[in-house]
Amino acid sequence: MPEFPIPGFHGRVLEIDLTTGAILRKPLDPQLALDYLGGRGLGARILYDTIDPACDPLGPDNAIVIVTSPLIGTNAPTAGRGHMVFKSPLTGVIGTSNSGGTWGAAFKATGWDVLVVKGAASDPVMIDIAPGRVEVLPAGHVWGMSTHETNDVLAAASEPGSPARVLCIGPAGENLVRMAAVANDRNRVYGRCGPGAVWGSKKLKAVRVRGKEKIAVADKEKYQAGLDQALYLMRQAPITKRLLRELGTAGLIELINLISMLPHRNFRDCLHREEDVERISGETLAKTLLDKAGSCYLCPIGCQRHTRVVGKDGKEETGEGPEYETMILMGPVCDIYDMAAVTRANYRCNELGIDTISYGGTVACAMELFELGLLTKEETGGLDLAFGSSEALEKLVPLMAFRKGIGDRLAEGSSRLAAGVGRPELSMTVKKLEIPGYDPRASFTQALGYMTSPTGACHLRGGYAVSLAFFGGTREIPRFSLLQSPIAIRNMQNTGILQDSLGICRFTGFAFSSDPWARMVSGVTGRDFSVARLEEIENRIATLERLFNIEAGATADDDALPPRFADLPVVAEGRERRVSREDQDRMKQDYYRVRGWDGQGRPTAELGRALRIEARKK
Amino acid sequence: MIIKTKFFAYFRDLFAGRDWDVDIGDGRTVRDALNVLCDTPSRRAEIFAGNEPKPHLVLMVNGVHIQSLQGLETELKTGDTLAVFPFLGGG
Numbered sequence: 001m002p003e004f005p006i007p008g009f010h011g012r013v014l015e016i017d018l019t020t021g022a023i024l025r026k027p028l029d030p031q032l033a034l035d036y037l038g039g040r041g042l043g044a045r046i047l048y049d050t051i052d053p054a055c056d057p058l059g060p061d062n063a064i065v066i067v068t069s070p071l072i073g074t075n076a077p078t079a080g081r082g083h084m085v086f087k088s089p090l091t092g093v094i095g096t097s098n099s100g101g102t103w104g105a106a107f108k109a110t111g112w113d114v115l116v117v118k119g120a121a122s123d124p125v126m127i128d129i130a131p132g133r134v135e136v137l138p139a140g141h142v143w144g145m146s147t148h149e150t151n152d153v154l155a156a157a158s159e160p161g162s163p164a165r166v167l168c169i170g171p172a173g174e175n176l177v178r179m180a181a182v183a184n185d186r187n188r189v190y191g192r193c194g195p196g197a198v199w200g201s202k203k204l205k206a207v208r209v210r211g212k213e214k215i216a217v218a219d220k221e222k223y224q225a226g227l228d229q230a231l232y233l234m235r236q237a238p239i240t241k242r243l244l245r246e247l248g249t250a251g252l253i254e255l256i257n258l259i260s261m262l263p264h265r266n267f268r269d270c271l272h273r274e275e276d277v278e279r280i281s282g283e284t285l286a287k288t289l290l291d292k293a294g295s296c297y298l299c300p301i302g303c304q305r306h307t308r309v310v311g312k313d314g315k316e317e318t319g320e321g322p323e324y325e326t327m328i329l330m331g332p333v334c335d336i337y338d339m340a341a342v343t344r345a346n347y348r349c350n351e352l353g354i355d356t357i358s359y360g361g362t363v364a365c366a367m368e369l370f371e372l373g374l375l376t377k378e379e380t381g382g383l384d385l386a387f388g389s390s391e392a393l394e395k396l397v398p399l400m401a402f403r404k405g406i407g408d409r410l411a412e413g414s415s416r417l418a419a420g421v422g423r424p425e426l427s428m429t430v431k432k433l434e435i436p437g438y439d440p441r442a443s444f445t446q447a448l449g450y451m452t453s454p455t456g457a458c459h460l461r462g463g464y465a466v467s468l469a470f471f472g473g474t475r476e477i478p479r480f481s482l483l484q485s486p487i488a489i490r491n492m493q494n495t496g497i498l499q500d501s502l503g504i505c506r507f508t509g510f511a512f513s514s515d516p517w518a519r520m521v522s523g524v525t526g527r528d529f530s531v532a533r534l535e536e537i538e539n540r541i542a543t544l545e546r547l548f549n550i551e552a553g554a555t556a557d558d559d560a561l562p563p564r565f566a567d568l569p570v571v572a573e574g575r576e577r578r579v580s581r582e583d584q585d586r587m588k589q590d591y592y593r594v595r596g597w598d599g600q601g602r603p604t605a606e607l608g609r610a611l612r613i614e615a616r617k618k
Numbered sequence: 619m620i621i622k623t624k625f626f627a628y629f630r631d632l633f634a635g636r637d638w639d640v641d642i643g644d645g646r647t648v649r650d651a652l653n654v655l656c657d658t659p660s661r662r663a664e665i666f667a668g669n670e671p672k673p674h675l676v677l678m679v680n681g682v683h684i685q686s687l688q689g690l691e692t693e694l695k696t697g698d699t700l701a702v703f704p705f706l707g708g709g
Contacts, residue, residue: 236674237674237705238627238628238674238704238705239674239704239705239706239707242628243627243628243704243706244706246627246628247627247706249708249709250708251626251627251706251708252706252707252708254626255626255703255706258624258678258681258701259678259681260681283627283630323708323709324708324709325709459709460709464707466707466708467705467707469683470676470678470683470705470706470707478686506709507707510705510707572681573680573681573682574680
């Protein structure tokens, strides 16, 4: 049986019950640390052991599990991402969300590996973690403030050499908006799955951290070999060396249009005029609104976009973004190609604490319902919700955040909005999570990723298959292959699980795969983490997330795309493409087989034993 | 024959533009087109490693990667679009 100390870990879990006020220090189970690593993986395991997956996600029985990783505290590139795991109030299945910036590394420096927040406070509170003390403090004075104001007020407690880093919600989380986000460093966002609403339901406004605890590295030579390899490969690949710094993720937009994958008008088609796409491209962003690039902690890539835009009142405002997803979901998916409008709406989402992907997808759904007369001007308070209305895009952000008028219905997400008028099929979601900016009809591999992602439609947790289209047949798989998609997407999902459990950035994956991480984790912990052992961990985490979801009530029927993608084709590579129900089922069955699950997508008991997944503790 | 070319990212600076109609003369393949386009040492150095395209380089004909076609020997027709860019992925 392993024991602490294991270099890379502090060996401590901080558990706070906001109902009773109890602050508990617990040991981290060393076997769990080695079996689930950290971040998303360890967070999923601890959540599974802490809550009943069938609980009310906005009730006191849900928990927020924030986890760091054994690489955070080293100088590994991008090693500083924070991960949060919870039951999602938007989807009802597992929610995982993560963010860059400085907070993750600052949390590791407090000397805790994990923070678990249970119960619910009766009045707004914040958690304050500093050297030698943990307190739950009243937060009434910041309740109601934007994420930016909250950050600035609370970070004022910084001392020289020990900056106070703040993680907080905005008004959207306070008002239980189901797609509410949690933010750090002002504009770094735990966006997807609605963690902000879980925080709001607990009356938790902020978590502030300060510390100087370091970690040990067991085998410095082995760690350094992995580090050197990683840095070398990142310098060789143009994308990590210069492209993301020059163009940001928006640099991808014209390329996605080139391969007919750029969605339009609530995913009706992928047809755009080239001159319109140019108005929202990364090149145009660089030439017009971009002030400078920026980086998260320990990141050489520099994809952050620090921008400025003229507001409606003629005054200039600054902020960050838009990223690819924001530009697409709040742009062409709403039939909008006005970059300045998207940027202003992006700034509002960041300040009020709302996920931009779910926001854009929900507005687009509302626009389609409005077009069909299923939402009327009486209901929208006179606001014209026609496709293309950038006025609606900007005005709906505060309406949603404060649940005013039509915003109250949009705050429930597109799935509940559309179901409420009897047209659930007009919400472009899987498991009620809004589909990101890549049309699944243009990549069957990505389609399968959306269907099988544990969190609902996601290009990250579902597996990032988009780059396959750029590599073509011999190097990767053809993007329309039903036969190869299941194994390919499983592999991409597993890569993502590793990256999310190590607290590092997905974009390193464009330059290198598992090898350097295997060396670095082995070097830090002094344990032998081969690529094969890491893969076993990835499979363990994937099956654990599935077990959580099954106990939360998800079934194989939920692993499906909305009808539009089976019924309405798009043209790509010269042919009509749609993802028929038969093809979805066929890929799904193969995917279950590859995962070792039965025909209903349920992990077998035998698999659970082989992966050493212990039964739920509660 | 005349084909369309599209450049992205820093290749727009390298090839002095976004879109060009290019006359590749008697040339018929992607390789022929690239030989016409890479008319300076700096252009050649960005595109070729020896006689093959550099890793991280993406070449697409009408939105299809040449690796799904006949590679550099892929035959072109009048009006085909050849896209040239460094590999980019995103969020």
